[in-house]
Amino acid sequence: MVGALSDLKIVELGEMVSAPYCTKLFADLGADVVKIERPRIGDRSRTRGPFPNDDVHPEKSGLFLYLNTNKRGVTLDVATQEGFGIFEDLIADADVLVHNVAPPEMDRIGLNFDRLRRINSALIMTSIAPYGLSGPYRNYRSEDLTLWCAGGVCVLNGGGPDHSEMPPLKTFGHQAGYQGGVHAATATIAAVLARRSGESGQHVEVSVQESIASQLEMTFEYWPYAKMIASRHGQKPVQPAEMMRCKDGYIYLCCIFEHHWRAFVEIMGNPEWADEEIFSDGPKRAQNWDALKIFLEEWVSRQTVLDLYRKAQAKRVPFAPVSTMDDLLNSEHLQARDFFVEIAQPVAGTHKYPGAPVKFSQTPWAVRMPAPTLGQHNAEIFGGWLGMTSARIEALTHKGVI
Structure with a gap:
């Protein structure tokens, strides 16, 4: 089965989420992705759960297994002179390099585009950094928590200035890394298309902070025009636009347009309080949200989620x-x-994973192989791709280079 990107050869020098997720999107569509990990240690995500049956094992990390399907894996210490030379040999025959090496480490080991394009002028190099490769925060290191905070999402997940009991809150998991990864994938495939249109290879730079900040819908407008912070429970220009609890779960209520509000009032049976002047339009409902919320919560709490959802759908x-x-x-x-798809891995066993949110009629998404065990494809890549002898591979392994 031929994937949509089966003609692409990609080298990944990545850890945790952003670079591995970017290349996973390519690998799952057929690209030949070679993932480089540190000898003996591997990708840091191997230490992160969840682990099946709580069996903490570097080959059983649910995070690693999900992010690295359809890739071939090698171990290589690119921080050594000999290891970087082997890395350059891989780059010489690659279409794309995707990495999330921290900028200070890039400087230390000599990982820069000018150096690599002398080896491969057609190379597309995608660098994913917490704050980009320029600016005063260039060398700052970050984890998912700090990036969510820096990107502005944590404050939106809090209660806002009027709810000090609900401080800023991080979204669960490694969502900043996923956002950086999907932005990197979009930018990288654009660079591939540009090269096929006659352009040369180029350096693609992705800031994870900016990837997050670019998605803050309406929040930048709320502050300069209305001095509002559109937090989880903060003031909004129009109400209701909130989640509320029904008898059997939560539902999101959205009535930002007046005809939606009037239809919702009909669903509620045209209660008398809905005709009060303080609820007569969207801005007034927002200004008096504390009062309106009481009425809505009392009514919504007596409904079931699906029943209310279907009634709302019927009225659009x-x-x-x-x-x-x-x-x-x-x-x-x-x-x-x-x-959801089941994937069998020789150490972790068979488990269910999220699949692809896209479908192709001619070049379908497919799981061709599970995530690699640490160094699984060393002989295949270093011997088959680069032509190393078994003796040299063994010697480099003994030295800790691979």
Whole structure:
């Protein structure tokens, strides 16, 4: 089966989420991705859970297994002179390099585009950095928590200035890394298309902070024009636009347009309080949200999620059930679309993973192989791709270079 990107050869020098997720998107569509890990240690994500049956093992990390499907894996210490030379040999025959090496480490080992393009003038090098490769924060190191804070999302997840009991809050997991990865993938494939149109190789730079900040819908407008922070429970220009609890779960209520509000009032049976002057338009409902919220919460709490959702749909009001993980795993719709896939890995065993959110009619997404064990393809890549002898591979392994 030929994938949509089966003609691309990609080298990944990445850890944790951003670079591995970027290359996973390519690998799952057929690209030949060679993942480089540190000898004996491997990608840091190997130490992160969840682990099946709580068996903490570097070959059983759910995070690593998900991020590295369809890749070939080698071990190589690029921080050594000999290791970097082997890395350059790989780059000489690659279309794309994707990495998330921290800028200070890039400087230390000599990982820069000018050096690599002398080896391969057609190379596309994608550098993913917490704050980009320029500016006063260039050399700052960050984890997912600091990047969510720097990108502005944590404050939105808090309660806002009027809710000090709900401080800024990080989204669960490694979502900053995923956002950096998907932005890097989009930019990288654009550079590939530009090269096919006659352009040369180029350096693509991705800031994870800016990837997050670029998605803050309406929040930049709220502050300069209305001096509002559109937090989870903060003031909004128009209400209701909130999640509320029903008898059996949560639902998102959205009535930012007046016809939506009037339809919702009809669904509620036209209660008398809805005709009060303080609720007569969107801005007034926002200004008096504390009062309106009491009425809505009391009514919504007596409804079931699906019943209220269907009534709103019938009147074209954009409400939405809030799915739990159980809802998603057991979703009839997702099962019908074969979203979840089972992957067998020789050490971790067979487990269910999220699949692809895209479908191709001619070059389908497919799981061709599970995530590699540490150094699994050393002989195949160093021997087959670079032509090293078994004796040299053994000697380099003994020295800790591979």
